[in-house]
Amino acid sequence: xxxxxxxxxxxxxxxxxxxxxxxxxxxxxxxxxxxxxxxxxxxxxxxxxxxxxxxxxxxxxxxxxxxxxxxxxxxxxxxxxxxxxxxxxxxxxxxxxxxxxxxxxxxxxxxxxxxxxxxxxxxxxxxxxxxxxxxxxxxxxxxxxxxxxxxxxxxxxxxxxxxxxxxxxxxxxxxxxxxxxxxxxxxxxxxxxxxxxxxxxxxxxxxxxxxxxxxxxxxxxxxxxxxxxxxxxxxxxxxxxxxxxxxxxxxxxxxxxxxxxxxxxxxxxxxxxxxxxxxxxxxxxxxxxxxxxxxxxxxxxxxxxxxxxxxxxxxxxxxxxxxxxxxxxxxx
Amino acid sequence: xxxxxxxxxxxxxxxxxxxxxxxxxxxxxxxxxxxxxxxxxxxxxxxxxxxxxxxxxxxxxxxxxxxxxxxxxxxxxxxxxxxxxxxxxxxxxxxxxxxxxxxxxxxxxxxxxxxxxxxxxxxxxxxxxxxxxxxxxxxxxxxxxxxxxxxxxxxxxxxxxxxxxxxxxxxxxxxxxxxxxxxxxxxxxxxxxxxxxxxxxxxxxxxxxxxxxxxxxxxxxxxxxxxxxxxxxxxx
Numbered sequence: 255x256x257x258x259x260x261x262x263x264x265x266x267x268x269x270x271x272x273x274x275x276x277x278x279x280x281x282x283x284x285x286x287x288x289x290x291x292x293x294x295x296x297x298x299x300x301x302x303x304x305x306x307x308x309x310x311x312x313x314x315x316x317x318x319x320x321x322x323x324x325x326x327x328x329x330x331x332x333x334x335x336x337x338x339x340x341x342x343x344x345x346x347x348x349x350x351x352x353x354x355x356x357x358x359x360x361x362x363x364x365x366x367x368x369x370x371x372x373x374x375x376x377x378x379x380x381x382x383x384x385x386x387x388x389x390x391x392x393x394x395x396x397x398x399x400x401x402x403x404x405x406x407x408x409x410x411x412x413x414x415x416x417x418x419x420x421x422x423x424x425x426x427x428x429x430x431x432x433x434x435x436x437x438x439x440x441x442x443x444x445x446x447x448x449x450x451x452x453x454x455x456x457x458x459x460x461x462x463x464x465x466x467x468x469x470x471x472x473x474x475x476x477x478x479x480x481x482x483x484x485x486x487x488x489x490x491x492x493x494x495x496x497x498x499x500x501x502x503x504x505x506x507x508x509x510x511x512x513x514x515x516x517x518x519x520x521x522x523x524x525x526x527x528x529x530x531x532x533x534x535x536x537x538x539x540x541x542x543x544x545x546x547x548x549x550x551x552x553x554x555x556x557x558x559x560x561x562x563x564x565x566x567x568x569x570x571x572x573x574x575x576x577x578x579x580x581x582x583x584x585x586x
Numbered sequence: 587x588x589x590x591x592x593x594x595x596x597x598x599x600x601x602x603x604x605x606x607x608x609x610x611x612x613x614x615x616x617x618x619x620x621x622x623x624x625x626x627x628x629x630x631x632x633x634x635x636x637x638x639x640x641x642x643x644x645x646x647x648x649x650x651x652x653x654x655x656x657x658x659x660x661x662x663x664x665x666x667x668x669x670x671x672x673x674x675x676x677x678x679x680x681x682x683x684x685x686x687x688x689x690x691x692x693x694x695x696x697x698x699x700x701x702x703x704x705x706x707x708x709x710x711x712x713x714x715x716x717x718x719x720x721x722x723x724x725x726x727x728x729x730x731x732x733x734x735x736x737x738x739x740x741x742x743x744x745x746x747x748x749x750x751x752x753x754x755x756x757x758x759x760x761x762x763x764x765x766x767x768x769x770x771x772x773x774x775x776x777x778x779x780x781x782x783x784x785x786x787x788x789x790x791x792x793x794x795x796x797x798x799x800x801x802x803x804x805x806x807x808x809x810x811x812x813x814x815x816x817x818x819x820x821x822x
Contacts, residue, residue, distance in 0.1 A: 441690075448676055448687050455674035458636070459739060460662030460691040 271424065275417045287416040289533060293526045294423030295485050300510045300521030301430035302477035305437060306470055307507070308515045310450035312371045315378030316478050316506050318356075319349040321385060321498030323479025324486035325398075329391060331410070332401045338411040342483045346476050352377075353475035354468065361464045366453065375500065382499030397493030400486065411487045419488050426484055427522070433477065434518055446470055508555050514565025523567040587650065589614045589774055590635070590666075590743055595644035597634045604630040606798045607644070612743065612776050617769055619777045619785045619806070622795035628778040629671070631795070632747050635776075636668045637661040649742065663691050667741030671748045673732040677721030681712055684720050684731055688738030697740055705734040708767060725753065726760055733768060744768070746777040750784065762788055786810040 279286055303316050326345035330336040336344075356377050360370055385392045392398060403410030413419060437443055445466045448456040457463050486492050496502060505528070513524020532547045539546055562569050588611040598604045604627045612618045620628055633639045635646060640655035647653070653661055662668070667688075676684050685705060689698045706713035709730040715723065720731055729749070736744055749765065750758045762784050769775065769788065779785040786792060786806045794802040794815065802809065809815050 444683075444687060445690065447679065448690075451676040451678060452674055454670060455676060456687075457638070457658045458662070458668045458670050458674065459687050459735065460659045460694075461687075462657070462659045 272421075275420050284416055287420050289529065291416065291419050291423045291488060293522075293529050294420075294427040295481055295488065296506070296509065296529065297522040297525040298423075298426045298430040298484075299478055299481035299506055300513070300525050301427075301434050302474050302481060303506050304510050304515040304521050305434065305474045305477070307510060308450075309446040309470065310367065311467065311471065312367075312507075313374040313474075313503075314371050314500070314507060315374035315376070315381075315503050316474075317378040317498045317500070317503035318352060318374075318381040319475040319478040320482035320485070320502060321381045321494065322349040322352055323482035324492045324497045325385060325392060327483045328398060328400050328486050328492050332398065333391065337409050338483065338487055339409075342411075342480070345483055346479045349475050349479035349482075350472050352381075353471050357468055357471040358464075361467045364453070375503070378499055378503040382494045385494040385498055392494075395494055397491055400490040400492075402490070412490065422484065423488075426481070430477065431518060431522075433473075437473075438518070442466060442470070505551070508551055510565075511555065512558055512565055514568025514571070516564055517568045517571050519571075520565050520567040524565060527566070588612060588647075589616075589649060590776065591645075591647045592631075592635070593645045593647070595631075595634055595641045595646065597630055597639060597641045599630075599639070603642075604798050605634070605641075608795070608798070608800055609644075610793055610800070610803075612774060615772065615774055616791065617775045617777065617789040619779055619789040619792040620795055621779055621782045621785060621792055622801075624780070625797070626795040627798040628780075628795055629747065630798075632668070632745055632776075632778050635661070636666065636745060659691070662739055663693065665740070665742035666745060667736035667739045667743070668745045669732050669736045669747065669749065671751055673728050675720040675728055675731055675735070678719060680717050680719055681723070681731060682716040684735050685712075685738050688735035689740075691739065694739045698738075701738045701740060705737050708737070708771065709734055709764075725757055726764075729753075729757075729761055730764060733764060737768070737773075742774060744773055744775045746775060746779070748778055748780060750779060750781045758784060782815070783810075 274290070275283075275287060299316070299320065303313065306313055323342075323345045326348050327338050327341045330341035330344060331338060356373065359365070360373055365373060386395045388394075400412070403412045445456065445461045448459065448461055449463055449466060453463050482497060485497070509524040509528045510521045511524065512527060513522065514520030528551065531550065535543070535547045535550070558565065564572060590610075590612040592608055592610045594607045594609055596603060596606055596608075608627070608631065610618075610620070610631075620631060622628055630639070634641050635653075637653070637656050637658040637660065645652055645654050648661075648664055648666060651664065653664060653666075656664075676687060679687070685702060686698070689695050689701055694701065711727055712730050712734055715727065720728065723731060733744075746765065750761055753761060758781060765775075765777070766788055775789075777785055777789060786809060789806050791804065792806050792809050793800050794809065802812070802815070
């Protein structure tokens with residue numbers, strides 16, 4: 255591998271990120287680590303979403319997969335004492351089933367574009383409402399707390415030390431980047447791009463449209479569920495509002511659109527900015543302007559979709575490169 | 587043995603039957619047209635061949651293998667390329683990327699460079715526009731690209747679905763020139779077309795389809811001499 259300035263910068267940045275928990279930050283340390291862990295986990299979820307989004311499979315219901323993943327792992331632990339390593343696998347499998355139940359009929363009957371987005375919007379809500387309705391074991395809208403293990407342990411995947419979660423989050427984020435980059439170099443990307451442009455034309459050149467769409471949807475759902483699991487294990491509390499439904503689903507989409515869904519680091523940049531924004535608003539306004547963050551998100555989203563469809567990072571990267579024009583997103 | 591043979595194919599959508607007992611054959615090296623008015627079942631016929639809908643009865647045999655009801659990607663893999671109605675390019679991809687997609691299946695991918703040279707030799711205008719987006723090409727160039735993309739899959743047989751649909755009369759003439767160039771390369775083709783007059787000048791044989799049945803078939807020259815065809819379709 256040749257050493258280019260970009261690669262060198264990336265390596266230095268990565269080393270700094272890896273060493274950050276060792277820097278003494280006095281009283282701020284726990285808070286800083288907490289914010290960065292959130293950025294890692296939500297960036298990973300954003301990457302998972304963009305695997306579909308970049309090919310015009312715009313899902314407004316990824317909260318469904320988050321919720322299924324997070325609740326399944328927490329409930330299996332609380333009720334059956336099943337270690338999250340096994341429970342997590344079950345949770346991911348469950349979210350894959352949900353993804354197939356939604357995506358297969360959509361793919362089969364040609365529900366694409368805006369219509370697909372609307373279907374997924376409903377799915378996210380259905381999962382949220384189910385969680386609220388099944389209050390006997392999900393805790394309803396009050397949420398449910400992960401039963402604490404006797405002490406920090408690998409089996410329970412519970413650690414009070416934020417440094418452990420920092421590195422786990424870092425690993426998750428790097429894994430997401432790796433998946434994204436691998437897909438980007440594969441034939442599946444060419445196939446999905448063709449499908450995103452015109453399904454009939456893609457079928458004409460021999461692309462198995464349904465199969466590719468299902469595969470990418472399953473991959474995206476499984477990774478999203480994994481993100482939900484990681485989040486639940488870190489926060490040790492799950493709640494239908496933060497892990498299912500329209501709110502969280504749209505926040506994922508917003509972060510990715512803001513950063514840029516066509517580039518490797520776009521979801522990360524977008525997530526970091528949105529989390530920083532909401533933290534800042536929370537610190538500056540406290541509880542005075544509830545809903546302010548959402549209002550600003552909404553305004554920015556409209557502005558970005560109109561003026562910077564490739565997102566902040568995507569547009570900057572395109573400016574630097576100028577070799578290939580930044581792709582224009584599907585109008586979904 | 588014919589390259590492609592449809593044996594008493596009946597097909598339709600739900601309750602509706604669009605094709606009744608249609609039999610048709612294309613020999614290797616031949617250019618065959620299926621002509622007929624709107625609603626005759628021409629597009630349904632192509633959909634059956636390219637695997638979009640399965641035939642209800644009858645068989646579809648290509649190079650000795652039954653393809654009836656096989657999915658579209660298998661049909662392409664067997665060597666049947668499809669130039670769809672309305673061209674159906676990937677507008678935001680470049681010319682080069684569109685051609686590359688044409689060679690998507692493994693067998694075609696292996697011969698990608700060779701195919702590309704062949705297409706570039708056939709349509710030099712495309713070679714000059716490699717990096718341009720397909721959506722920004724002129725109508726004629728888009729038509730070239732649609733045909734070029736089909737050729738990239740290394741087909742034995744090329745299906746053209748209403749190639750002249752929606753083109754201005756002057757463009758129609760150019761289009762048929764393009765198809766003639768492909769024809770001179772020795773490709774076997776089946777063209778579904780409403781422009782009976784032009785297409786009969788190009789092909790060896792033709793079938794006349796009316797309300798889902800084969801009304802007439804024969805040498806192109808003979809068909810265009812038939813009083814019935816001349817009056818109803820050629821407009822003389």
